[in-house]
Amino acid sequence: MLIIGIAGGTGSGKTTVVNKILASFPAGEVAVIPQDYYYKDSSHIPPEERSKINFDEPNAIEWTLLVEQLQQLREGRPIEMPTYSYLTCTRQKETVHVEPCDVVIVEGILVLTDPVMRQMMDVKCFVDADPDDRLIRVIARDCIERGRTPQMVIDRYEGVLKPMHNMYIEPSKRYADLIIPQGGTNAVAIGLLTDYIDGRLRRNHDNDEPEL
Secondary structure, three states, rough: OOEEEEEEEOOOHHHHHHHHHHOOOOOOOOOEEHHHHEOOOOOOOOOHHHHHOOOOOHHHEEEEHHHHHHHHHOOOOOOEEEEEEEEOEEEEEEEEEEOOOOOEEEOOOOOOOOHHHHHHEEEEEEOOOOHHHHHHHHHHHHHHHOOOHHHHHHHHHHHHHEEEHHHHHHHHHHHOOOEOOOOOEEEEEHHHHHHHHHHHHHHHHHHHHEEE
């Protein structure tokens, strides 16, 4: 199994990169594990306090569960991936069944910050984008998907997203094997990554074939 980590700042285009990779392979050959699904449950915190949670620091993630489930997939065992709601800031009762497959992509802003995660990855990628472009995408996304006003998004960007990006996310770029500038619009970089994955899969399949 090939494990690929795809990190980058909020709004950098990680999801677009992942979707373009998925579109290049048959269904069921690539699984995606979003880091966001592994945020620690906050149901014990009063609702009015949950909006103050810092989702952009490594401590917000339940890394032990993410590592454990990745190891289960690597060992050929299926997992029940947790789900998380940004609207309530709580882990949901529903889970997502994930079967072992040839390629697993772990995607999220902080996936290159954890040393244990980095050791498990065969390829580490960082999706880079101009800060202004990222802010525009975050405003559009959060207003539509998370019920926030533009001013709320800007205040959170200045108070949390930007300092956490500079403290944790940007420094993790140095661990990347491949940096993808311009996010999902960089067809050349995405093509190189896709070709690498395809080459590794072909070699693995060739090695699995019985000798005549």
